[in-house]
Amino acid sequence: MISKEKNYYIFLKKRYLFPQGEFEVKNNFLFFNGIDLNEIIKKYSTPLRISFLPKITENIEKSFFLFKKVMSEINYEGEYFYAYCTKTSPFSFILDKMLKERFKNFGIEISSSFDIEIIRNLYKKNIFTKKNFLICNGFKTENYISGILELYRKGLKNIITIIDNQDEIYKYNLKSDEKLNIGIRLMTRENFHPNLKNSRFGISEKNFFSFYQKNIKNNSKFRLKLLHLFAGSFLFQNENNFCIEIEKIINLYCVLKKDGSTDLDSINIGGGFPAKFSLDFNFDFEETIFKIINIIYLICEKENVKVPNIFTEFGTYTVAESGAIIASVIGEKNENNKEKWYILNTSFFSTIPNVCSFNKKYICLPINNWNKSYEEVNIGGLTCDNSDFYNKERNIEELVLPLKEEKKDLYLGFFNTGAYEEVLGSYSGLQHCLIPSPKHIIIDIKKDGSFDYFLFKKEQKEKEILKILGF
Ligand SMILES: Cc1ncc(COP(=O)(O)O)c(C=O)c1O
Structure with a gap:
């Protein structure tokens, strides 16, 4: 059902305390830890994997701070x-x-x-x-x-x-x-x-x-x-x-x-x-x-x-919140008028495989279209495997996202994906249906407070995959 309310941002604010922590919205675009994700998409294109290193430092320091605080309080x-x-x-x-x-x-x-x-x-x-x-x-x-x-x-x-x-x-x-x-x-x-x-x-x-x-x-x-x-x-x-x-x-x-x-x-x-x-x-x-x-x-x-x-x-506490996956919706499907699908330009097997194997749940948010209407959707990955999906089953509750406008891009992000996804998936190796590993961008903060980006790994190329396969 398409909602009569027009604004995804208002919907999300009613559902949760939002904006919050690492997430805020400016001019209808999502920012993650202060990073303008739309800018990153323009610069690198989707699909992409992000590692935001300051979050790891922050979590380690938080743990030191709290353990030491409590220890000193009780002598x-x-x-x-x-x-x-x-x-x-x-x-x-x-x-x-x-x-x-x-x-x-x-x-x-x-x-x-x-x-x-x-x-x-x-x-x-x-x-x-x-x-x-x-x-x-x-x-x-x-x-x-x-x-x-x-x-x-x-x-x-x-x-x-x-x-x-x-x-x-x-x-x-x-x-x-x-x-x-x-x-x-x-x-x-x-x-x-x-x-x-x-x-x-x-x-x-x-x-x-x-x-x-x-x-x-x-x-x-x-x-x-x-x-x-x-x-x-x-x-x-x-x-x-x-x-x-x-x-x-x-x-x-x-x-x-x-x-x-x-x-x-x-x-x-x-x-x-x-x-x-x-x-x-x-x-x-x-x-x-x-x-x-x-x-x-x-x-x-x-x-x-x-x-x-x-x-x-x-482990999880330290690194999970440093990671994100950004992808584009490249197709829509609604054959029975009941289950709407957004199809991504990558697969969950190639990005966050624990979703498919362990039903791992993440925060899924749009990067753009925050002022658009919305509806409940299922998200499908590019493989032909029926466990390559994300929906309310995996999102704890209904997965509601903005509508995609015709011929315009809709970008989605899966957040706090930094723990175990690369090691339990086949990072830069063989992926289901040979869908390549996305590019990987590392983000840090420079001394002057601005962001420092570097491309750690390019998107996997067909040639690399064929080489692994012995062709
Ligand atoms: C011995 C040991 N220590 C630490 C960890 C990290 O656990 P977590 O990611 O749940 O913090 C693991 C995870 O398997 C482990 O086996």
Whole structure:
């Protein structure tokens, strides 16, 4: 149904608090973090991927600020450490900038031997230095262990290897005579697979203490520094979840401290902090941080144990809000007069594939036509796959967008798409129906406050695709 009201902007203002945060509208064009998206479209044309780096800095600094604020308010005597997770978005332009901007209590979390190459590269360029810490998570293959030991021998002593499976201890024992800093990951409840009780990662609560006593306590090759917990977004979904999981790890921490684990001084609460994926987003970061730190503080006080330093590995929270995809509507379809389709000049598989595989929801807004009438639509990508779409099913509520004027462009944006989309899609590789990867523009802010744009990657060409295919 076409609405009688004429103005999309008025419609959106009635639906949400709008303008808000990173979004505002000037002369009927959308601005994202102050960036005139219409200008970008004129300069680069669609489809395009954007990474806005200042947002990443802002989120990292916000986290440091809030953790430190809460810690000082309750006289918490531990420190806060921030790990950037490569798995969320491992691009050089992010890692270079974040490591240059901040080195105190700042480090990187990696998950495989392939990540080791990134650290080698950054260390060679003196961007990752001995001041930064490295958390090595994930399954330890022989190559991964060799890579960790090689970095250690090169002088990066600030590495904490997280024991994810019990046999990793034996693998290290065989390969190394050095004394390594380790953490142990505590298995959490499973929240993704309904048929499983526990996550497959880490060591169960039941086996934890005996594993420690048998393998680590009197082993001169290991220095237990940290207990690790990762429950992902599940941890922050409600207070009950984080109370249970945090209490579990901090109780273990106190048991180990009382058992004489002198080097143990930190806990790592992993990732899972939320990012804004809807215009209704409302999450009290400070309150949540306060509740978590307070639980730790109270348990340690009761047990008469010095409070631990706190590490986090916030992935989605850190980078999601830096990303956007901009595309043009190049076709319309309404065969049964009930379901109107807008067809884009790209596909969701080539841009934000998690929409197709995990039903991931994003903020979808028009770039132009804010003064035009509107209606509910479905958006289809260019592939022939029926999961290449975006509509109310994926948008939480009805997806309402302005009408497209005949022979004029309508541009749409999907926002806060900066986490996991490039790594879980085939960035610049093969895409469904061979729809190419869009160009990728990096935006930063110069010292004088103006925007600095650069083209990181051109749109994929047919020739590149044929080369991958062996033609
Ligand atoms: C060990 C670990 N840390 C941190 C993260 C980042 O999680 P998120 O993006 O939910 O913050 C992940 C994600 O899989 C992870 O496995």
